[in-house]
Amino acid sequence: MKQMNNNLKPILKWAGGKTQMLPNIIENLPIDITNQTKYVEPFIGAGAVFLHFIKENQFSEYIINDINTKLINLYICIKEDTENLIQNLEKLQSEYLALTDINLKEEYYYNIREKFNSDNNDTTITSAWLIFLNKTCYNGLYRENSKGNFNVPFGKHEAPNIYDKENIKLMSKMLNKKNVNGEYLVKIFNTSFENLISYIDATTFVYLDPPYRPITSRGFTAYNKSNFNDASQINLSQFYFKLDQYKAKLMLSNSDPKVLNSNDMFFDNLYSSYEIKRVSAKRMINRNGKGRGPITELLITNYK
Template sequence: MALCDEDVCIKNLKPVDYKRKISAFVDLTRIKPFLKWAGGKGQLLSEIEKYYPFAGGEITKYAEPFVGGGAVLFDILNKYEVQDVYISDINSELINTYLVIRDKVNSLIDTLLQMQSEYLPLDEESRKKSYLERRTRFNFLKVNYNDILNVEKAALLIFLNKTCFNGLYRVNKKGLFNVPKGAYKSPLICDEKNLHAISEKLNNAVIVCGDYKESWSFIDKKTFVYIDPPYRPLTDTANFTAYTEYLFGDKEQIRLARFARELTEKGAKIVVSNSDPKNSNCNDNFFEKLYSGYRINRVEASRMINCNGEARGKIRELLISNF
C-alpha cells in the first residue's frame, strides 16, 4: 500500500465549481475537533495560545505539519483571520477526512446520518456486529485505494472514532485499524453543525498528506508553525506512536529538531510540543541538548488515553519555542 495516493495527498484548493448548501443555523465563528485524537491539545490550549503571534499583524500565515485532531488549528481559526493555512499529516486516512470535510461535506454528512440512524437503535450485540463489519470495511478501503470511495472512507473513520474504545486511533504493523468497540450509549456520530463550520473555515487551506518536510516551501518569516510530532516515550514500555505503521524514534526527533532550526533561519516563529523525559528520569536532558538556545517551558497535562485507568494522571509536557 502506498504511503499516500497522489489524488488524496495534495489538493491545495477547494474545487471552484463545488457548491454547498450551508444550513441557516450554522455558527461559523466556532469550530472544534471532529475526532478524538490521542495526544490532542485541547487541554493545553490555554498554554499554547500564549505563543500565538498574530496580534501584531506581521504574522499572517499558519502551518501545522502534524495536524492530528487539529485542536490548535481550530483554536487559531476561531480567533484570527489567518490569510494562508497549511496543514499536513502522514496519516493518509486522516488527511482524506480533512479533504472530504472541506470539499464534500454534504455527502459526508448524508453518509454519517445514515450510519447514525442504523447504529443507534441496535442492541449491544448487534452494535458489536455492526462495528466490526464497518471496521473490516474501513481496513479494506485502506488497502484497496479507490478515490471514488473517499467519502465512505472518511465517514467510516469518523464512525469508528465515535464508537470505538476510548476514541482511540491505533493501527497494527500492517497499518490496519484494530481498536475494539467502545461502550458509548448514545454517541454523536454526525455533528452536522460542526462539520459545516469546519468546511467553511478550511475553504482555502492547503491540505497535504505527507512528511513534515513538505511544508518547507510554504513557511517563511510571516509564518507561525506549531509542531506536534509523535511524543518521545517516557519509558521503554510506553511507546504509543501507532497513529500510522511508521515509527518516530530518537533519530526522527533529531531530524525534526534540525528542520526546526532551518525554519528558524527562514525567520518563522515556531513552537514544538513533546513529552518531558524528566517525568521519569530527572537526568534526561535529551530535549535540552536537542533544542539548545530555544526557550523550554514545562506545562502540566493529563493522560487522557491510557488502557490502564490507574496510570492516568498529571504529567509535564514541553513547549519549546524559538521566540
C-alpha cells in the first residue's frame, strides 16, 4: 500500500502509549491483514497504532473510541476546529513561556488545571487545556480522581514544547479523509467498549489496548474515574471471546503479571484459548527511574 510521506505522530503523551511498541505490533499483524477492510480501536488513548495505519492507508474504514469524554472531544476538535485550537494553544504557550520563575509557572499550571476541571462548554478551549496540561504535568500522565477531576501535579517543566502546529494540521487532515463516496473514513465515538460490537464483523481488525493491569503494588489503572480493575479485565476478555465468534481478527495488549510474580497466571488463564506472546517493552511511567528499563508485555491474538 502507498505510504504517505509524513511524520504524523501522537499529539499527547499517554500512559501506555504504543509508539515504542509499534514494531512489535506490526510484526504480529495477521498474515492476511489485507483481507481486513475495517479497523476498530476501542481504547484510542494517544492513537499511535491508529495513526500508523491511517497514514499508510491500511484500511478503508476506521472506528476510534474512548470512554474519556475530554480525550474524544480533543479528536473531534482537531478534526472540526483546527485553527481555533491552534490559536488557543499559541496563547497558552506564549503566556507560560513568558513567566520567568518556576513558581509562577506552577501557579499558572494549577490555574489551568482548575479551569479544566470546571464545567466548561467550550470544547475547543478545554481541548487546548488538555494538551497544555499533558505537556506540563508530571510525566505526561492523565489521571482522574473519583469525582472525575484531573489531578496530576505540576511537572516543573521550564520550557516545554506545548504543541506542534504542523502535526495538528496533519492529524486533522487524516481525520477528515473521505472515500470515493464522500464519506468520512474515520468515525469517532465516546462510549464503553461493549457498545462497539455492532460495528464489528469478519472484515474487521480490532486492536484492544485497555488500561493495563498493574504489575506493581502502586500500579496505575485510573485513567478516568471508572477504575479499570480485574473485574473489568474479565469483562473485556468476554468481549474478546464474543468478537472471536464474529470471526474478527483480534489483537490485545496488556501488562505481563509475571514480571512481578512468576506464578501470576491471570492473563494466561483468561486467554488460554488464544496466542499469547511476550514481547520486550520499556515502561515509561514509574516513580523509580531504575524501573523504566526493559520488561515484557503481552500481545494476545486470535490467530497464529
